[in-house]
Amino acid sequence: MGYIYIAGCILFTVYGQLVLKWRMNLKGQLPEALNEKALFMVKLFLDPWLVSGFAAAFVASLFWMAAMTKFEISFAYPFMSASFILVFLLSMFLFGETFTWGKVIGLLLITAGIFVTVKL
Template identity: 65%
Template sequence: MGYVYIFGTIFFTVYGQIMLKWRISAYGSLPEEFREKVIYLLKLLLDPLILSGFLSAFVASLFWMAAMTKFDLSYAYPFMSLSFMLVFILSIFLFQETITIHKVAGLILIMAGIVVTSQSA
């Protein structure tokens, strides 16, 4: 059950990041003028899907607390790196972000770290 908690944390973390990026992109860039920045941020805070991203972060933290009852932090935390991989892949498909050799190399190193760390259980 502990791994369900870890992967619940990852799922809700990734959902929140993707949702925030998607909805914020729909509103455009942050304005320069202070008053316009405040209005812009208030609009973002009233967007139901952005609120779902915030709620998702809260739910992820609940899953993480449950995971902490099952695993040592030094063992569980590297699995959170899977969120980097999932956000990277989803951002390519959903937001047409670019793939570079440096990004791919970084992800390979992250995945290798997860494999090595998971062997220490």
């Protein structure tokens, strides 16, 4: 069951990050003028998709708390790096973000770090 808690945390974290990026792409740049910034922020907090992203972060934290009842943090935390891999892959597919070998090498190093931390 503990691994399900970790997976839930990762999935809700990834969902939240992707939804926030999607909606921010649609909303555009943060305005320069202070009064326009305030209005921009109010509109953001009224966007139901952004609210779902914030809710996902909250749910992810609940899954994380449950995972902490099953594992030592030094064992469980490296698995959170899987969110980097999922966000990278999904952002290329969903947003057309760039693929670079540097990113791939970095993700491979992260993956190797997960295995080294969990297995040793």
